[in-house]
Amino acid sequence: MKTFxxxxxxxxxxxxxxxxxxxxxxxxxWKSNIExxxxxxxxxxxxxEKIVNFSMKYDVENDIEIKNNIDKINxxxxxxxxxxxxxxxxxxxxxxxxxxxxxxxxxxxxxKTTLQKxxxxxxxxLKAKKDFYSNLWYKLSFKIEEIYNVIYDKNLxxxxxxxxKETMTKNALIEISSLSKDLKYFSYKDFETQKQIQDxxxxxxxxxxxxxxxxxxxx
Numbered sequence: 001m002k003t004f005x006x007x008x009x010x011x012x013x014x015x016x017x018x019x020x021x022x023x024x025x026x027x028x029x030w031k032s033n034i035e036x037x038x039x040x041x042x043x044x045x046x047x048x049e050k051i052v053n054f055s056m057k058y059d060v061e062n063d064i065e066i067k068n069n070i071d072k073i074n075x076x077x078x079x080x081x082x083x084x085x086x087x088x089x090x091x092x093x094x095x096x097x098x099x100x101x102x103x104x105x106x107x108x109x110x111x112k113t114t115l116q117k118x119x120x121x122x123x124x125x126l127k128a129k130k131d132f133y134s135n136l137w138y139k140l141s142f143k144i145e146e147i148y149n150v151i152y153d154k155n156l157x158x159x160x161x162x163x164x165k166e167t168m169t170k171n172a173l174i175e176i177s178s179l180s181k182d183l184k185y186f187s188y189k190d191f192e193t194q195k196q197i198q199d200x201x202x203x204x205x206x207x208x209x210x211x212x213x214x215x216x217x218x219x
Contacts, residue, residue: 134187141183
């Protein structure tokens with residue numbers, strides 16, 4: 001009974017790495033050991049998937065600590081399969097299940113600390129990268145505004161009858177103004193990875209270069 005109460009606490013341990021849910025009642029009290037192992041295995045498979053997703057999100061797929069914990073989870077799953085596929089004495093099954101639960105707790109305790117550190121490091125580096133580009137882009141936005149103000153012609157926006165070059169100039173100025181605003185308010189954008197920040201930077205630079213080339217041809 002005590003062993004399975006432990007199981008329920010672990011099964012409801014949400015991989016938030018900051019909190020765990022406590023289960024006061026044992027709704028599976030009449031389950032057999034085989035059913036318990038199946039339930040534990042489902043939890044471990046779910047747990048492993050969460051860890052893998054975390055590793056991808058925070059760019060730590062190759063981290064040794066996380067890999068070691070995943071290896072431990074795989075070993076525990078193999079041990080559960082052995083219990084399911086072999087006719088063991090009930091006492092031995094109870095001992096193995098109790099040992100597995102104890103190992104799961106160790107893995108979770110280790111992961112709670114490890115994943116939190118990885119998450120904090122990732123977010124700190126991401127913020128530093130975003131702050132760097134935010135300052136750079138804010139300065140660049142004023143340079144873009146200078147180009148806009150030098151070329152801006154009120155008649156372009158008030159005249160409904162423009163020739164081809166005038167239309168090109170007007171459209172390029174509108175796009176330049178929009179890009180300048182994007183740069184100025186870059187710090188309010190959300191990014192999940194440093195690569196996203198770099199990709200956004202490159203994309204906007206390409207757009208700026210494109211519009212400047214259009215302006216050169218049209219004026």
